[in-house]
Amino acid sequence: MKTTKEGPRQFARLTASGAACVALFGLTSHAQAETTLRVWTRSNPDARATYDNIASAFTKKSGIKVEYFNAMTDYEQRLSRAIAGNDLPDVIINDSSSLGLMMKTGVAAEIDRAGFPGGADIQDRAWQGAQGYNGKYYAVPVSVQSFVFFIRKDWREKLGLPQPKSWDDIAKLAKAFSTMQPAGAGKPVYGFTFPASATRGYTTWFMSSFLWQAGGDFIRPDGKGRFRGALDEPAAAKTVGYFRQMLCSDKVTQPGAINATTADAIASFRSGQTGIFFSGPYHIAVVDQEPGRDKVEVIAPPPGPAGKADSLGEGELAYVTRSANKQAALSYIAFLTSPEGQKLGMHPGGFPVVRLPVNKTVDAGKVYNDPRWQTVETVYEKNAHYAPAIPDWMSMRQLTADGLNRILANCNSDIDAGLKDLNKKVNQELARQRVGAN
Template sequence: MRRTIKASLAAGVALLIMGSQALAETIKVWSRQTDESAVILKNLTDAFTAKTGIQVETYNTGMDFEQRLARAAAGRDLPDIVVNDDSALGQMLKMGIIQQIDPAKIEGSDQVVPAAWESAKGADGKFYAVPVSAQAFALFVRKDWREKLGLPQPKTWDDLRKLAEAFTKNDPDGNGKADTFGMTIPASTVRGYASWFMSNFIWEAGGDYLKQENGGFKPDLANKAGADALGFVRSLFCEGLVQPGAINATTGDALPTFRSGQTGIFLTGPYHIAQLDEQPGKNVIEVLPPPAGPGGVAALAEGTSAYIMAGTKHREAAEKFISFFISPQGQEIGMAEGSGHTPLVRLPINKNVDVNAIRKDPRWETFKEVFDKHSHYVPPVPNWTPIRMATAEGFNKILSNCNADIPAELKKIDETVAAELTKQKALAE
């Protein structure tokens, strides 16, 4: 009887231990994705659970993610991992809700392409995220229009201007009406779109937003490169070579103008391939590297990163999940090729994953080549968001006024950015 009681107690203790272990082996992953990507995230977490036994609870939204994250932080109910834009690093670090990452503790981190790691650094040079997806900008061009007008693929800014002018003035769709335009441009100040778009041209001009100086950053737009970039893009506006309403357009507003055949050139990311294949059609568009400016070819690099959140009690499990995500198996699941769903992984960040072998689409290889050779991430300041917004306001003002003194306006933008940098430095101290 005594042995039976002891055995029962032992079994009960074992069950309690097993139960606590099971709880310890469940992690929460939140992702800033639309419902279109939810099934891909589920496929990824199911495969991870099958491999490790660690359960995963997921949550995703593309609408009010930042607000929900802030509420979770206030309620001390953060998830273990957040999958979010790499540009969110500074804001989340400022909120104090992410932990520093030691790449050496992430299995497979040596397989991540070096360019992608640049997006995971804070202003202090330390890592606070692990990149899981990358992307860069390239040109979508109406190939049928270009060939009809007998023009070459644009290699330089001058080529781009000539193509935009021909698409605007030479009736490329052959309907006998003056109803087409060259460039699709989202120049709205909403969420900083004007700055987001202009960054490509600033780097192509050989310029940058900031320069590092004495261990910090200093504004660097008020110079010849900055003036060249704003002057070139403003000329497209002033000559009527962009879609109507471009000055107030977000990407969501601008996309339909290219899809409907109103415009013939669209500088954007690979996430629009599927939509543009539907309309205007895969057979009439081509994807080309961005044209070279005075400083060469350059493109905005963006991506998605995985962040380990403050307060997690499952750090080791979180690191295992991230290791799986960046592995060839995790990257291929995230790429969602052939699924009909929006991928979590656009360009793979694992150097052992061949995008061509999976996508079987040379346009993706073009995006990868642009990322590998010509990509630029925004400067790693403590918080890029207010700088993006301030520069967007200034750029929008220049683009909307054909008589604006560009050097003088850029000087004002630099002064605003300098004040923001001073503020961020004071907060950091």
């Protein structure tokens, strides 16, 4: 594998003037035609097939070859080694929660939003996910999404129950699934799929939507450009209490939920072990295969105790690294965010790497021809809520996940006391990141 190494240095702003746009789309230079672009993606083999289709179309248009590397479980570790060894790819595609880390390590070059080719066609809300805590942009959004509920429609209808319209309805439906044998006599199932593992911060990642729906948050701005912890507020206790009741009192979550990752969770739902699953739209294609499209419905999150229906807003960002091929890298990203690239990435019927388009000229409902994707798009447009923009959200996510997992795991512990202690650690982490309130 051919690599390009470059010593650490400060990076100039990446701009795309009219002349650069010609180069980006025309790519007439001989040097560029011989370029091989190294692109890393956090993706599985199914997603890799979609990325390969994008690369084929891009190479045909530009003459630039694309060399992919993809991984899932150890992606961050491999990326850390590449950073430490100064052996970075040209483009890194990773989820939006990695933005602070990419800034802090100096991996991501600043992007000129106004000058990026086609940047005006990218949704403002999508650009929000690429905006750092200092107000500048360090990536280009290529895909967005929000969470929705996947529910065993066949089980719900068999029991004669309505679609849930509140947190209480979700809890009641989960209990009915767990106690009324909707899968048939002698076939016990569990109502709620809960990936409560602290691995990669899953506990925080999963519970965040519910915390916001209750009117809470992990941190809050103090009005002076800094932040304070917010996990000592009543909304946090209400949220943790809601999940601990499902885990400990009602016992409607799948066995081993406290240590379950998202991979474990989707396996529980697909195998028919559980009946309610809260996740991103990337699982639409896989649940169509098992347990089957006719058995599963997709609904928007109902409002929580605060009357909010917030849903975690996420997506993938494309970072240009300290690479010798910056112009080619920008060209690839410009293609990926173009209508053609977005539609290829959505890959109806297959595994989408562009879940919802960032390009506002692309209609998700028309591309997918699927009302479920229209539901996801509506949730994103109305209720997407991004994680806080602080220098290192990934560290904060892991810290809070460890604390929340610990409180949930001990069914007899004092929730308020546990959250108060966790909030102290949140404030210490904010101070470490130098964004804590005085």
